[in-house]
Amino acid sequence: MKVLWLFAHPEQRSLNASLRDDGIRALEELGHETRLSDLYAMGWNPVVDRSDYRRGSHTGAGADTDADERFLVARHSKRAYEAGELSDDIRAEQEKLLWADTVVLQFPLWWHGMPAILKGWFDRVLVKGFAYGIPDPQAPGRSLRYGDGGLAGRRAMVLVTAGATAAGFGPRGVNGDINELLFPVQHGAFWYMGMSVVPPFIVTSADRVSEVGYVEYRELAGRLRERLLAIPTAEPIPFRRQNSGDYDDDLVLRDTIAPGQSGLHVHTVR
Amino acid sequence: MKVLWLFAHPEQRSLNASLRDDGIRALEELGHETRLSDLYAMGWNPVVDRSDYRRGSHTGAGADTDADERFLVARHSKRAYEAGELSDDIRAEQEKLLWADTVVLQFPLWWHGMPAILKGWFDRVLVKGFAYGIPDPQAPGRSLRYGDGGLAGRRAMVLVTAGATAAGFGPRGVNGDINELLFPVQHGAFWYMGMSVVPPFIVTSADRVSEVGYVEYRELAGRLRERLLAIPTAEPIPFRRQNSGDYDDDLVLRDTIAPGQSGLHVHTVR
Numbered sequence: 137m138k139v140l141w142l143f144a145h146p147e148q149r150s151l152n153a154s155l156r157d158d159g160i161r162a163l164e165e166l167g168h169e170t171r172l173s174d175l176y177a178m179g180w181n182p183v184v185d186r187s188d189y190r191r192g193s194h195t196g197a198g199a200d201t202d203a204d205e206r207f208l209v210a211r212h213s214k215r216a217y218e219a220g221e222l223s224d225d226i227r228a229e230q231e232k233l234l235w236a237d238t239v240v241l242q243f244p245l246w247w248h249g250m251p252a253i254l255k256g257w258f259d260r261v262l263v264k265g266f267a268y269g270i271p272d273p274q275a276p277g278r279s280l281r282y283g284d285g286g287l288a289g290r291r292a293m294v295l296v297t298a299g300a301t302a303a304g305f306g307p308r309g310v311n312g313d314i315n316e317l318l319f320p321v322q323h324g325a326f327w328y329m330g331m332s333v334v335p336p337f338i339v340t341s342a343d344r345v346s347e348v349g350y351v352e353y354r355e356l357a358g359r360l361r362e363r364l365l366a367i368p369t370a371e372p373i374p375f376r377r378q379n380s381g382d383y384d385d386d387l388v389l390r391d392t393i394a395p396g397q398s399g400l401h402v403h404t405v406r
Numbered sequence: 407m408k409v410l411w412l413f414a415h416p417e418q419r420s421l422n423a424s425l426r427d428d429g430i431r432a433l434e435e436l437g438h439e440t441r442l443s444d445l446y447a448m449g450w451n452p453v454v455d456r457s458d459y460r461r462g463s464h465t466g467a468g469a470d471t472d473a474d475e476r477f478l479v480a481r482h483s484k485r486a487y488e489a490g491e492l493s494d495d496i497r498a499e500q501e502k503l504l505w506a507d508t509v510v511l512q513f514p515l516w517w518h519g520m521p522a523i524l525k526g527w528f529d530r531v532l533v534k535g536f537a538y539g540i541p542d543p544q545a546p547g548r549s550l551r552y553g554d555g556g557l558a559g560r561r562a563m564v565l566v567t568a569g570a571t572a573a574g575f576g577p578r579g580v581n582g583d584i585n586e587l588l589f590p591v592q593h594g595a596f597w598y599m600g601m602s603v604v605p606p607f608i609v610t611s612a613d614r615v616s617e618v619g620y621v622e623y624r625e626l627a628g629r630l631r632e633r634l635l636a637i638p639t640a641e642p643i644p645f646r647r648q649n650s651g652d653y654d655d656d657l658v659l660r661d662t663i664a665p666g667q668s669g670l671h672v673h674t675v676r
Binding site: 248249255256258259282306309313319376394400 | 477520523583
């Protein structure tokens with residue numbers, strides 16, 4: 137594997153950092169290549185801004201020379217991408233993503249989502265034309281997404297730590313099913329771009345690792361090692377492909393598929 | 407109403423900015439008070455960092471004087487909150503939130519979630535002890551959350567714009583039901599803190615407003631006006647209260663509630 141490891145935690149002595157280090161070591165011991173984007177350590181800027189799209193160093197002028205022009209995020213980011221005018225830090229992350237065949241996305245769950253610094257990696261790096269908005273040659277009017285797209289063929293795994301218990305994140309737990317809480321990133325980002333997503337590695341009761349009655353760190357790290365090494369052969373989450381025929385021209389699931397059902401789970405083949 | 411309007415869009419000539427201006431005008435014309443946090447205009451810092459928790463100007467020493475101490479986000483933010491040592495920008499937002507009886511949260515949907523700058527408002531402002539982590543005097547071992555908590559009695563409404571169609575965000579649309587995509591913020595943040603959440607105002611096909619065949623801007627602004635003025639009397643989303651008896655001691659929905667069902671919708675009374 138060529139693994140891009142995306143990491144967002146502000147403390148290098150954290151459980152997250154230990155799992156990251158042990159995970160990367162396990163991969164490298166078996167000859168896999170890894171690259172790390174440690175967003176806090178990099179001082180990553182998470183805020184989308186028009187200054188990202190008028191780098192200007194390639195042409196001497198910049199793709200967006202008119203500061204008075206109304207800023208349209210998707211349109212201007214696509215134009216800058218195509219002109220090679222994106223900010224250097226964005227281009228570096230895109231290059232890593234194209235190099236990788238596998239992405240590990242590691243974060244502590246904050247307010248039931250990614251830390252802002254990591255959300256801003258998605259917002260800034262995955263611009264139109266690069267990650268989405270690519271026309272489907274087989275289906276006029278549709279673009280390649282949800283199972284097809286610029287990053288198809290790659291795999292992703294989410295590694296998330298959370299303070300609450302496994303029960304609280306279970307199918308009927310008060311916080312909501314963790315698998316559905318991860319739908320926006322797993323389905324709405326990775327699968328949207330065409331990447332296959334293997335089941336997440338979830339650490340619950342994360343503040344109590346190695347306490348009496350909770351999982352021991354060494355056991356946890358061992359389980360993570362196994363899951364990482366199995367990424368190439370694991371069965372991906374069977375999200376439905378947008379352009380497979382399951383969805384009608386309005387991109388709504390056909391009546392014959394999961395009839396009478398609704399909710400996020402209908403987008404997964406059962 | 408006393409409305410705190412949280413706004414995150416990088417362009418002041420955007421559809422979002424127009425809806426914000428017309429919405430605030432409608433509220434003020436009827437005598438409601440408003441305060442605006444325009445995160446891009448404020449240059450809001452979205453990144454949680456330990457420097458937020460050792461402000462030091464109150465005691466002369468700072469609550470977190472030991473830079474070598476391992477940084478535990480929840481613990482250190484709570485300690486700084488209780489010591490009055492949070493960064494000034496965080497304290498200013500907390501003060502606005504306590505002043506308000508109503509929050510309007512407005513953003514364009516990016517990667518099926520909030521822009522990073524707005525996610526970082528949640529990450530930084532809503533610290534333990536202020537927004538959560540308050541023991542329930544009636545239920546030993548439980549804290550006040552999901553329907554109870556430090557911000558109980560307040561109301562929130564999400565105002566979101568999205569490029570995709572209404573069908574694509576419908577109950578069986580390929581993007582996932584927009585109401586379930588908003589579950590992390592509506593249930594996992596506002597309801598978690600005790601706030602009631604009225605149904606969201608959702609603008610789909612947002613890039614096509616006022617195009618032929620799509621909604622006219624004036625009609626859209628008029629609908630928003632009605633929804634804003636109705637916030638105090640609207641029926642909130644009937645999320646289940648954690649400490650109402652619906653959930654067992656493991657915080658799992660009891661077998662008698664929505665029997666046999668799972669998915670995010672089980673946390674809403676139907």
